[in-house]
Amino acid sequence: MEQSPAKTENKIIIEWINKGSSVLDLGCGDGELLALLIKEKQVRAQGIELSETAIRRCVVQGLSVFQEDIDTGLSEYADKSFDYVILNQTFQQVKKPDFVLKEALRVGRKTIVGFPNFVNASARFQIFFKGKVPVTKSLPYEWYDTPNLHFLGIADFLGYCKKRSIHIENSAFVTKNKKIKLFPNFFAEIGLFLLSSKDTSQVTA
């Protein structure tokens, strides 16, 4: 059976996370990734999710989750409360991604961000030749029902990290459920980044 793109992303994220660490997943959905992390990496897991139905599914799996908005949900956490904060496929959906990522970097020793690349080849093709807003595998929504509020590409994010002095410790790119290496801004459907704030990397260096 063909693996869904989400599975490949999960594999990469699980690889990046150390055994027995603590993880906060922002927008954890039905808790699939957290459950896998508990099983494979024995992490202490906490999720935040706004959807009541998704929260129900998390509770069924015995996960610890907060039903709240990740745009405002981090302020109570002290600096470095978690080893990892995950923003997988939710980064482009929050109202204030700049603020949320700043908070994630404060609360987590490391932050993992995953988002769909809005400027990959298929999207460019659709805009250029069809003259339509792209609907692709990683961007499956129509303009009128998309939860995505912000549209960015891999290059945009690299530029952003540089501007904000965010240290990129690792990155991975996925197309058609496979990791790719070449020209990610053009080919990648999804980009994944393991980040830390610059001052942290200096301390550990």
Place this chain on the structure above:
Amino acid sequence: MEAKRLTTSDPTLENIETKYYTFAQPPDELVLESGEKLGPITLAYETYGELNKQKTNAILVLHALSGDAHAAGFQKGETVPGWWDNMIGSGKGLDTNKYFVICSNVIGGCRGSTGPSSTNPVTGKPYGTDFPIITIGDMVNAQKSLIDHLGIEKLLTVVGGSMGGMEVLQWMVAYPERIRSAIPIATTMKHTPQQIAFNEVGRQAIMADPNWKKGHYYGSAIPAKGLAVARMIGHITYMSDTSMTEKFGRRLRIDKVPLKFGADFEVEGYLRYRGDNFVKRFDANSYLYITKAIDYFNLLNGNGKSLANVFEGLKARVFVVAFKSDWLYPAYQSQEIVKACKLTGVDTTYCEVSSTYGHDAFLLEVEEETHLIKHFLNGVSNGNNGAH
């Protein structure tokens, strides 16, 4: 409350008997938070299910303002089961095939536990308003004596809504090492002026009743009208605008020309019925004492307790539940609890359940609550979530 009760077909919940535990015999009375002493103290309690050999499957259920020890099943001759029967029993949210469920009546109450209507050993007459002021902390201290008596070192969970939720929070702070998890439902860490205000109107209604006689009415006519009005106010705050509209609309109870100031509207009839019924089973002085205990409740009061340290050292898993239409204990108050848990790194789950029932939802949103609590408890008993 008003929901249709399913009659239990669970034979273990037939012929339930209330048990009694008496302790704090003079001179070893219980020292109350006020500094006064109370003793002897009797707690009325019921249990459902079997305590396992290791005594690790015990759940303490904490009742709300007007509740009692009879949480589930039927007592002999009873047609209506206990107040949380839809949650407690075989295969239910608190599954009596797996868990040993305990529920006791609070001190200050009037349903078998020591309260203002009990006999004062000094005078040989009912305490009345000579009964000392009690707090949520005192209620929990008494419950802890019962748990000691039952030989239970660590409760699997403490669970309750409204005032019961306050007791849950008090357990989390006073006896964190005695609980493996906690489920505060539709509650608050401190009573707000609005909440105190509603209680005060209820108390004034009782005290304005000429039969109240400064609390020494036992043996004569009781302040029934005052207590009934207090209960009517309570019921208004337990419902929501939507649930009242759905339940009553503007429907009239009569077809003919209305009586002057009769209970013309269905909602009026309902409140009168609720008020009059309440008087048959509840003591007016208990209403005064318990509402005061609720009003005094402030988990952040004294001892340098703040949101940031109130749950320090708590190892229990916490499950906070709020209901969207509850305006008496609004969701933001549950979010405060969650905040405090986050600040001290307590392993917490928070759900805000959609419901139109208002505060009553904690007794009526059975399906959702059962689903959530059942799985949360599975997680606690299986001890999952990594590092914990």
